[in-house]
Amino acid sequence: MKSIAENMKDILIENHQKSVWYGNMSIIEECAKRSNLSNRHPMKLITDILNALDRSKLFQKSYILADFSGKKRKYRCFTLSK
Numbered sequence: 001m002k003s004i005a006e007n008m009k010d011i012l013i014e015n016h017q018k019s020v021w022y023g024n025m026s027i028i029e030e031c032a033k034r035s036n037l038s039n040r041h042p043m044k045l046i047t048d049i050l051n052a053l054d055r056s057k058l059f060q061k062s063y064i065l066a067d068f069s070g071k072k073r074k075y076r077c078f079t080l081s082k
Contacts, residue, residue, distance in 0.1 A: 004049055005056035007034040012080060020053070021064050021077040022046060053078040 002010070008031045012020060020027050025046075032038050032045050040048065053059045059078040066073050 002034070003056070004031060004035045004037075004052035005058045007031050008049070008053060008078075009058050009080060010034075019077055019079040022050065022075045050076055050078070057081065 008020060008027075011027055011030050011034070012018065015027065017027070028046055028049050031049055032040070035049075037045055037048060054061055054076065058081055060081050062077045062079065064075045064077045066075060
């Protein structure tokens with residue numbers, strides 16, 4: 001059985017993408033399905049997957065800055081390691 005990070009790597013490659021962040025719900029949901037994490041609250045699911053990527057050597061962490069209604073927020077973004 002593959003790890004969450006390995007599943008995410010496969011999904012990104014299949015979709016011709018190099019990175020994933022909090023806002024990529026369809027990719028996160030597909031990773032959750034492949035990793036048998038589907039029966040969790042969506043916020044817990046996102047957190048669990050992003051935390052797994054944070055611990056993996058397959059990904060490098062950076063941040064996306066977004067402005068919502070005048071409030072700046074920082075979101076983790078994970079890019080495939082080379």
